[in-house]
Amino acid sequence: MNRIINANVLDVNDGRAYLATVEVADGLIKNIERQTGTIEDERALDLKGRFLSPGFIDTHSHLIMFSSFRRQLNCSADNAGSIEDIVAAFTERKEELLTDGWLQGYGYSEYDLAEQRHPDRFDLDRISTDVPIYIKHSSLHMGAVNTKALELMGVGLDDPDPEGGSYGRDEEGRANGVLYEFPALEKVKAVVPEIDPETLAGDMEAGADEYLSRGITSTTEMGVGILAGMDDYRAMLKFLERPQKMRTRWTILYQLLEQTGMTAEELKKKLEAPGGGFSTLEGAKFFSDGSIQLHTASIRGDYHDGTPSDDLQLEQEELEELFAHFQKLGYPLITHANGDFAARTVIEAYKNTKASKTTEVMNRIEHLQTVNPEDIKEMVDNGIGGSFFINHIYHFGDIHKKYFLGPDRVQNLDPVKWAEEAGMTFTIHSDCPVTDISPLASIRFAVERRTRQGDVLGEHQRLTRLEACRKMTLDAARLNGTDDKEGSVDTGKYADFVVLNANPLEESVELTDDLVEMTIVDGKIVYRKH
Numbered sequence: 314m315n316r317i318i319n320a321n322v323l324d325v326n327d328g329r330a331y332l333a334t335v336e337v338a339d340g341l342i343k344n345i346e347r348q349t350g351t352i353e354d355e356r357a358l359d360l361k362g363r364f365l366s367p368g369f370i371d372t373h374s375h376l377i378m379f380s381s382f383r384r385q386l387n388c389s390a391d392n393a394g395s396i397e398d399i400v401a402a403f404t405e406r407k408e409e410l411l412t413d414g415w416l417q418g419y420g421y422s423e424y425d426l427a428e429q430r431h432p433d434r435f436d437l438d439r440i441s442t443d444v445p446i447y448i449k450h451s452s453l454h455m456g457a458v459n460t461k462a463l464e465l466m467g468v469g470l471d472d473p474d475p476e477g478g479s480y481g482r483d484e485e486g487r488a489n490g491v492l493y494e495f496p497a498l499e500k501v502k503a504v505v506p507e508i509d510p511e512t513l514a515g516d517m518e519a520g521a522d523e524y525l526s527r528g529i530t531s532t533t534e535m536g537v538g539i540l541a542g543m544d545d546y547r548a549m550l551k552f553l554e555r556p557q558k559m560r561t562r563w564t565i566l567y568q569l570l571e572q573t574g575m576t577a578e579e580l581k582k583k584l585e586a587p588g589g590g591f592s593t594l595e596g597a598k599f600f601s602d603g604s605i606q607l608h609t610a611s612i613r614g615d616y617h618d619g620t621p622s623d624d625l626q627l628e629q630e631e632l633e634e635l636f637a638h639f640q641k642l643g644y645p646l647i648t649h650a651n652g653d654f655a656a657r658t659v660i661e662a663y664k665n666t667k668a669s670k671t672t673e674v675m676n677r678i679e680h681l682q683t684v685n686p687e688d689i690k691e692m693v694d695n696g697i698g699g700s701f702f703i704n705h706i707y708h709f710g711d712i713h714k715k716y717f718l719g720p721d722r723v724q725n726l727d728p729v730k731w732a733e734e735a736g737m738t739f740t741i742h743s744d745c746p747v748t749d750i751s752p753l754a755s756i757r758f759a760v761e762r763r764t765r766q767g768d769v770l771g772e773h774q775r776l777t778r779l780e781a782c783r784k785m786t787l788d789a790a791r792l793n794g795t796d797d798k799e800g801s802v803d804t805g806k807y808a809d810f811v812v813l814n815a816n817p818l819e820e821s822v823e824l825t826d827d828l829v830e831m832t833i834v835d836g837k838i839v840y841r842k843h
Contacts, residue, residue: 314836316357319348320365321816322802325787328779328818330364337808340835345804358838363830364816366782367801368530368809369752370789373679373700373742376532376561377548378453378540380520381513382419382746386410388448389420390765395427396436399448403440413506415462416440418448419746422606424712433481434460434490447501451708452604453539453747455493457481458501463490466500475500477626494603495626508541514551521559525840527751528811528829531560531789531799535647535679535744536598538566546573553584557591558839560809562793564595564647567639577643577672591835595793596645596674599635600626602655605682605717606709610652612683617719625655632662640669646676651702653683660691667695674794675738682727683718689728689735698792701727703741703759704748710764724771729759733780740792741784753817756781757824778818808836 317335322345324331334352336344351362386402393399403416410416423431437446437459445462449455458466470487474480478498481491492498524532537545546569553561563584573580581594602625603609608616609623616622627635636646646663650656656678663676670676678684678692680702692699705713706727714723725731732739741755759781762770776784790800799807812831815822822828832840 314358314833314838316354317365318354318357318359319351319362320360321362323364323366323782323816323818325367325779325783325801330816330818332362335365335802335808337836340808342802342804342806342808345802360812364813365802366528366811366813366817367786367799368811368832368834369528369785370740370793370800371524371529371532371742371750371752371785372740372789372792373533373535373702374745374750375536375539376517376520376524376534377513377537377545379523379746379750380516381508381540383516383520384410384412386416386418386448387420388418389451390422390425393421394425396430396432397427399432400436400439403446407440407444411444414444415505416444416446417505420451421448422451422709424606431481431491432457433483434458434463434488435483437490445504447505450607451747452607454495454498454604454607454609455491456498456501458490458492460490462501462504463488465504468500493607494609495600502541505541508544508548510544510547510551513541513544513548514555517548517552518555522840524750525559525832525834526829527753527826528813528832529559529750529752530807530809530811530832530834531562531793533562533564533595533793535564535595536566537563538569543569543572545569550583550587553587553592557588558834558837559591560799560834561588561592562595563592564598567597567599567635570597570639570644577645596647596677597639599632599646599648601632601648601650601659602626602652605651606712608717610682611650611655611658612652613654616717617722618716622652622654625658629658629662632658633666636662636666637669640666640671643671645672645674647679648677649679651680651682653685653688656681656684656688660688660695660697663697664691664695675792677792680744681732683722683725684728685725686728686731686735689732689737693735693737699732699737699739700742700792701729701732701739702744703727703729703755704743706762706770707758707765708748710770711766711768714764714768714770725774726770728771728774729776729784730774733776738788738791739784740789741781751826752785753824753826753828756785756817759784760824778820782817807834809834
């Protein structure tokens with residue numbers, strides 16, 4: 314493709330659309346010429362007035378996990394309304410879902426189930442007592458297993474909780490198969506069969522095609538190692554040996570980086586060598602706390618239901634030691650912090666280790682669900698970027714209002730308008746596969762702030778359509794430090810576009826994936842709606 318004609322180009326700087334011809338060469342935008350009317354050219358790609366937007370840039374999802382989960386049972390609210398539904402689906406599809414001797418599922422939330430509780434080993438034993446079963450919670454911070462899986466894990470029913478995690482208990486105080494937080498989940502991850510890196514690389518190729526169908530031209534894998542430890546790393550390298558159609562950035566758990574022993578520059582070269590220049594290193598990943606809906610996020614004060622706030626996964630002193638070490642190795646730092654207390658400790662740790670920073674790429678804090686204006690100002694003043702888990706409002710806002718944050722505090726869940734007004738460099742994200750990958754859905758949630766039950770949480774925190782679109786395009790590029798190469802339709806930038814059948818900036822247009830007609834990366838059509 315050398316020429317795109319009759320395109321309504323979306324300018325994400327001023328929010329206007331203008332009719333133009335876009336010249337493309339060597340994967341770059343070579344020239345943009347405004348049109349006064351429609352033109353004809355049989356050799357060109359004729360958009361016939363459709364809208365040419367910069368491709369969507371996803372700054373926080375889990376491509377590896379999403380791709381692997383496609384082989385497992387989807388237990389989310391859209392697919393299972395009760396524990397009985399989950400049991401029935403596993404029972405009916407047992408042979409189809411059985412992989413390497415295990416049955417696995419993902420995406421359930423106890424608040425979306427009719428029974429209003431977690432599935433436990435007694436429920437899962439009804440599916441099988443011979444085959445181990447493991448299903449992941451929608452937060453990915455917990456899960457449930459059957460009795461057979463507990464046996465393979467070496468967890469006795471009367472064993473004490475692992476440090477930093479816990480086991481659910483029945484009325485007699487014995488482990489009921491429910492696993493809370495990563496230290497408990499590591500027990501099951503240790504016995505789940507290793508994923509063949511070549512197989513997982515193939516899964517990732519199919520997963521990338523799904524991302525492309527949503528208009529995503531660049532994505533950041535926000536945690537190599539979360540799914541299967543070093544097998545994630547091996548699969549990533551295998552995936553990069555295949556032809557690349559989407560730009561990828563890789564954030565790697567610091568524990569894995571310790572195993573590799575590489576500096577950031579060494580690893581960056583290893584990731585950029587294959588894949589035709591489509592791949593690069595994002596940084597080192599850390600977890601400061603857990604999840605609000607599990608009471609494991611570290612917030613200021615108690616939860617609305619009276620539960621005390623959970624401890625930090627990494628205390629500030631430990632964070633500072635790790636941050637200093639990895640910054641000296643050249644790594645940008647990316648840290649998970651859902652709670653405002655956790656976010657504050659990360660901010661302080663970033664500030665206190667600033668002298669160790671050896672890269673110009675900004676450090677980041679992820680999720681920022683309950684961060685306050687003072688913390689946001691500190692982030693801006695210290696050049697710290699962020700990304701808000703905006704999809705949480707729709708998917709979990711109702712239960713946060715009722716149980717976890719209460720009707721007042723929940724109005725400032727994911728306070729993106731505060732961040733916008735303060736001038737923070739930030740994005741919004743889906744945390745896929747925690748929620749669906751759709752960038753247009755994330756934009757909609759930021760604009761509407763409407764929950765699954767139709768409640769509006771924090772009307773004063775709404776972004777405009779243009780502001781929200783920027784978070785998935787130009788501002789995402791700014792956070793990545795690539796705004797000189799992508800994020801807007803401008804001469805000299807990558808020829809990475811999503812073609813939409815209507816203008817997403819117009820109030821009357823519904824922000825759904827139905828808008829996506831075509832995705833173009835490096836000047837090549839990589840997805841076309843049939």
